[in-house]
Amino acid sequence: MWRDSLLVAGKDLRIEARSRVGLSQVVPFGIVALVLFAFALGPDRALMTKGAPGLFWVAVLFCTVLAVQRSVSVESVDGARDGLRLSGLDPAGLFLGKSAAVAAQLVVLEVVLGAGVVLLYGASITAPWLIVSSCVLGTIGLAATGTLYGALSAGLRVRETLLPFLFLPIAAPVLLAGTRIWQAGLAGGTPSYGSPWLRLLVVFDAVYVALGIVVFGPIQESA
């Protein structure tokens, strides 16, 4: 399972390294979203600093949809999906590999967006360990749920429109928890408020990673 997941993650990341779709389209989109949020809130610095945690996570959520759609579409041509299914790779490994590839791209995105939030919105980080752990745990959850829904919608012609509708409400707890942890970890927050939310993220991750390992095989058959 682990060897298969490394193979699949390596494949997806190699495609990304050569096509640079994530780096040249998804990450810039995230920055555009940050700028648009600033326009929507007006030039009020205090308001932006206050809203920074939520805006960061909303931007991450939207970019996750794009990253997942990209992760599905690289396998949509030339019967690549059937090829993967016939390759004898463990479905659990396939799930973990594809999730890991999405997660790796999201981490890069979060670093850029995090810097953007600090630079553009004037947020200052007081508890870096909270910020980092929320990003790690949030990324795992988003990548796992995103990959599950990506596989589920892989064969659909209405994939682009249906995926955000199905995926975003499911990811609502990640948005809530991530935002609260960031509020606790930025200037003016109380770091101890973050720990129950970290536990919630751990539960979310554990549930959906376990679910993905069990049901990814059957999901692929139904796509």
Added chain:
Amino acid sequence: MSPNQNVPAPPVQSSRARWTTRILGITAAVATAFTVWLGLWVTPPDQTQGDLVRLVYIHPGVAWVALYLAFALAAVASLLYLWPRTRSLFWDRLAAAAVEVGVVFNVCTLISGSIWGKPTWGVWWAWDARLTSTAVLLVLFLGYLALRRVPAEPEVRARRCAFVALFAAVDIPIVHFSVLWWKTLHQGATVLNPNLSPTIHGSMAWTLLLGFVALTLVFVWMLLVRYRIGVLEDWLGTGELDVALRERQAEGGSLDEDEAA
């Protein structure tokens, strides 16, 4: 060619099933009418809430059907469909019917809650924990219905939808707790909780109870009817294909005759 030859006969519903549905429907209608009569005319207005209290005879019952009965049934039915030993389109159609009726009840919950909230809280919508998780639940299952509308083979559609219902069902407790903490950790205990009069008794208690029974009956009746519609829809889907195939074949046949002539 007579239409009877073209269209395969619809799946027959046993007369027992037909009568069960009919009797359930009549009972539900009578119970609902009785609830309305008791709620609007017989029971007295509340001391503090006045006539607003009459919404209490409907709102908790609707919420009970929407949040617990319908969606729990959908989750269990979807799980039973995914379980290889119990896999049958029966469970898929039951889950779909439960979700669809549940969504209707969920919307009614939100609407009746809003009507109660405007004069009581002063706002149509408050970001209260219960309200928020009810809304998230609604969106999750609207996604289920959207996926269901995507044309596919019944088995493929059933599998996809069952997975979506499963993922959503797993998400519900997490959403519930996160939304609960979202309110309480941030602003202290919520003051907007509907603070029902604890001294509810007599005719009011009976009306409330009858409301629960009536709405549960309405739910079961709608579920049965919707299930039957699901069966007929699937029949129509396959039937239409057969008809179209036969028409094309018939066209081909007449073409051959023309050529021969």
